[in-house]
């Protein structure tokens with residue numbers, strides 16, 4: 344089985360979010376970049392397939408050279424090959440089109456991406472990619488088994504879950520549940536050494552056109568001070584929730 | 592050149608998110624000087640969405656679509672968009688909407704903006720404001736393509752009644768076997784509990800509650816308020832509560848009207864997922880807890896003392912205001 348894991352290179356969850364150039368660019372100064380958390384669950388599930396069922400695992404990113412450390416980290420976790428499509432990621436559609444070409448040519452049985460990237464929060468690349476290459480697609484996956492070319496997938500729905508089955512090729516938008524937090528791997532010294540020798544192929548883009556443009560960023564308006572309520576005077580809280588906030 | 596809105600149904604009835612999407616679509620249509628067509632699948636009372644300003648309804652009744660199937664639904668909405676000659680398509684952001692939207696975007700070669708929080712900033716160029724960086728910022732996105740899909744963030748616009756006698760047309764889109772390549776084997780959904788996704792009020796507990804045996808007061812407060820229950824990540828990681836209750840940046844997003852956090856410190860990853868909630872209340876015995884910086888109302892106190900009293904008072908309040 345050939346697996347492709349899409350890796351989005353995102354600011355660590357604790358990052359302070361600031362903008363430069365008149366609020367048109369994300370300020371990467373002092374920001375630590377990591378594998379998108381949803382992709383990390385997917386990558387770890389791919390490792391499981393590799394070890395238990397014999398799969399090859401490629402990781403891919405659409406981005407500039409600055410994303411290579413993130414791809415190297417994926418190699419250190421155990422992926423076999425990395426691919427970087429050498430162009431700035433501008434929107435979900437453009438990224439999906441760039442990925443589609445490589446995914447199609449590589450004849451992957453399974454493409455694992457994340458439910459959403461925690462920076463742009465588009466939640467669109469995996470679905471678009473699947474539709475572009477004519478593969479089946481399941482979003483918000485919390486479980487995936489593959490047996491004899493047939494996938495059994497658990498999808499999270501609002502208020503529950505659903506079990507689906509699909510033939511391959513399949514694209515999933517994954518999240519926690521594919522593996523648990525405790526299954527995530529921190530690259531060890533040996534992994535890091537081996538990752539240096541593994542191939543990281545830089546592929547030139549097809550220069551797909553984006554459909555959207557991130558024109559400007561804004562930070563939420565500063566919030567007013569919290570109103571503190573005396574624990575001995577809970578009637579005041581109820582009054583405020585009822586009459587001021589009008590939520591009860 | 593209508594605006595098309597997909598109004599989601601469940602068990603033959605519209606979801607609240609469908610009415611919100613319709614309200615939003617109507618307001619966009621007014622901005623653009625056009626009207627709204629809704630596409631409705633297997634709804635027993637399709638014209639109901641007229642209450643929110645929809646003029647035309649393409650109503651589909653087909654037992655093949657009884658179970659939600661993203662590919663088939665995206666295909667049907669694509670055909671509806673073409674029939675209505677819609678260039679702007681509005682969709683909600685329920686789990687199913689988020690599943691359909693990217694497929695629809697490819698079908699229509701449309702730019703898609705997810706998590707949109709208010710009416711378009713401008714319709715020419717078409718610019719929307721959306722959540723980005725997990726609610727830590729907003730992004731003004733220009734959709735440059737001819738067809739445009741706008742995903743309205745949950746609870747961002749609210750319901751705007753606008754009673755209209757809608758014209759209901761039976762629509763029979765063509766379906767092919769390609770639409771049903773994925774099989775839905777089983778659906779497992781608790782019907783007796785309010786879900787975090789649908790709840791107006793969410794009551795959430797953190798590690799400050801010390802152990803799962805203390806969740807009775809969270810549940811009691813929730814049932815008093817008709818709220819859903821939630822928890823912080825460590826609480827679900829330790830197995831005190833099911834994973835489905837974990838909210839935050841890496842868990843479920845919450846966009847309720849009221850979020851009550853009990854014994855939750857307010858770590859950045861937690862706040863990122865609940866920031867879209869309108870009013871936030873924190874109960875924490877540490878006045879330095881970061882949650883106080885983002886909350887609207889705060890009580891510095893021991894949850895084990897405050898909660899029983901609060902539950903009693905809210906029960907009285909509910910009894911008087913029933």
Ligand SMILES: Cc1cc2nc3c(=O)[nH]c(=O)nc-3n(C[C@H](O)[C@H](O)[C@H](O)COP(=O)(O)OP(=O)(O)OC[C@H]3O[C@@H](n4cnc5c(N)ncnc54)[C@H](O)[C@@H]3O)c2cc1C
Nearest residue numbers: 797798799823824839840841842854855856861876877894
């Ligand atoms: C990559 C990553 C992703 C993450 N994603 C998420 C996420 O999605 N959601 C999430 O929640 N967390 C997430 N976290 C974890 C987050 O950083 C915090 O560790 C977590 O939110 C803390 O949970 P807590 O507030 O319940 O516990 P604690 O931080 O232990 O806080 C407990 C609070 O309870 C208070 N308390 C104690 N006793 C009482 C009492 N008797 N009465 C009242 N208050 C009391 C304390 O003062 C304290 O403020 C993530 C972390 C990382 C690294």
Ligand SMILES: Nc1ncnc2c1ncn2[C@@H]1O[C@H](COP(=O)(O)O)[C@@H](O)[C@H]1O
Nearest residue numbers: 349404405456457459460465466467468
């Ligand atoms: N630039 C990128 N390169 C590779 N994969 C990406 C990229 N952007 C997004 N993805 C994948 O698509 C998923 C969803 O991203 P998004 O649609 O941007 O929210 C991510 O979790 C990744 O798996």
